Amino acid sequence: MATERQATVGGGHTQPGRHPGLALAVITSAQLMIVLDATIVNIALPQIQDALGFSSTGLSWVLNAYTLTFGGLLLLGGRAGDILGRRRVFIFGILLFTVASLLGGLAQSSEWLLLARALQGIGGAIASPTALALVTTNFEEGPERNRAFGVFAAVSGAGAAIGLMAGGMLTSWLSWRWTLFVNVPIGIALALLTPRFIKESERHPGRFDITGAITSTAGMSLLVYGFIRAADKGWSNVGTLASFGAAVVLLAAFIMIERRSQQPITPLHLFADRDRSGSYVVMLITGAAMFGMFFFLTLFVQNVLGYTPLRAGFAFLPVTLAIGITAQLASQILPRTGPKILMMIGGTLAAGGLIWLSRINESSGYVTGLLIPMCIFGLGMGFIFVPVTIVALSRVSNRDSGAASGLLNATQMVGGSLGLSVLVTVFGTASRNEAAVQVKQFLASATPEQLAAFQQTQQLPKPFSSHVLAHGISSAFQLAAVLAVVALVVTIVVIRRKVAGEGAGTVGAPVG
The missing domain is CATH 4.10.860 (DNA Excision Repair, Uvrb; Chain A)
Known part of the structure; x- marks a missing residue:
């Protein structure tokens, strides 16, 4: 440890590795900026549609352009860090992400914005896996690294909720463009601070x-x-x-x-470890459930409860707090309990929260219908993210840590994209079927004035449309709950306990 944190040399310049707290702040700030961009534009989508003339179908690509390139290139980003040096690649990724954010904020057409969002995804794919790998480079294995993983996991898990809050504030107070512009000063600051506080990793010469x-x-x-x-x-x-x-x-x-x-680019021997493979499956499914929850509840609070963008953003603050609290708690007690127990607790809470949310309807209030199950789900996420991260990266050689972290990030992002698409399909089918039923009921009881309005707009009155939307969301949450139960079963069957007496540095390592 002493050799890693050398004293300040000549001229008083800061020596990388001397301030682990600041190093972690830089790494987690970058990860937060990257993760929250998957959701920060969600609440601003109606304003983006009006400004740039997106169709309803085309508007979904404002999200998909980012998640597709991000999830698809994460493995390449992790490998690049191993070969070229993680700090160097990390800075390049941050700068690319920053430039893309500036271009997106300046967009004058739908095509321009989609290209910028795709470029953001590429920058995120380069920076994100190297950010996680830099934790292993700058912190010793054991309690210190576990605490750092706890902070990193909390930031990664809460990023989606923070993005929704930030998007609500920026859209309400400034404009949708600031959901992208906000990354520019942050990215520049991170690129300047990284060489001062973060050590460069050992390079492993090789070919891509x-x-x-x-x-x-x-x-x-x-x-x-x-x-x-x-x-x-x-x-x-x-x-x-x-x-x-x-x-x-x-x-x-x-x-x-x-x-x-x-x-x-992806050493297949990483999957030979039973615990690590199980952690990737759990992260894949967890990402699907989490992306779905934020997406559908964003629709519900704005279209059913009638929340403004600002209020809708802050409606998710308790989830952020819940994830942060249990992530820190998990990092402290994990050396004593091992990862499996925490993952089982987290999986049970997450599944319970989603089952509760599957009972949502147009009469559901915020506190009992959304807040309590959201917080239960968030508490579960905090207990899952820390042990999953540690299990996925424990006993990985320094040469492979970039690839291992890239896989972990990829499973969360790709799981989120795949899972959300499946859940949206269920939501759409259930909504269409219920709409047909509601139209018949409406036509049977509508007044002449209501019939004339319906024929002109082809839209049901709000009580009917709210019921249709809530029914579709409820159906999607039923599938999300099933996914959460599957993740819990994988945890019980695949993940193994830590043997009593093992050192903290081997938490999550294979047993037997």
């Missing part, structure tokens, strides 16, 4: 697995796109089926390439 990078990125992107298209065009659509078919072919080719490559 270009073929593996192309097939994995294209395969995951097409898989995400297939689910997104299915939500919009249906499962039998030719484009949907073609996307799934191409994704299967490319991902199969990726596995074959990685098995034969001497320097693979």
